[in-house]
Amino acid sequence: MKTVRTTILLDADLLDRLDRHVQRQRTTKTSVIAAALEAWLDSNGATPEFPFLGIGRSSHGRLSLDGRAITRREAGRRQGGS
DSSP: OOOOOOOOOOOHHHHHHHHHHHHHHTOOHHHHHHHHHHHHHHHTTOOOOOTTOOOSOOSSTTHHHHHHHHHHHHHHHHTTOO
């Protein structure tokens, strides 16, 4: 997945809490912020669009089945599955 750098402004107290958390958990600010944003977007109905995915049957053999399998696999990743 391609990542892009951005800047966020935080209250000093919130940044201190984040710093302490990442030190305790031995993780990164990036991973904590990304997980928090994913959770917030998921709970607020901001789902990603699948412009490549169509509903219906394909005349190209397994294409419809493969598309459904890919969608299920990607949805599981967003929900914390494997």
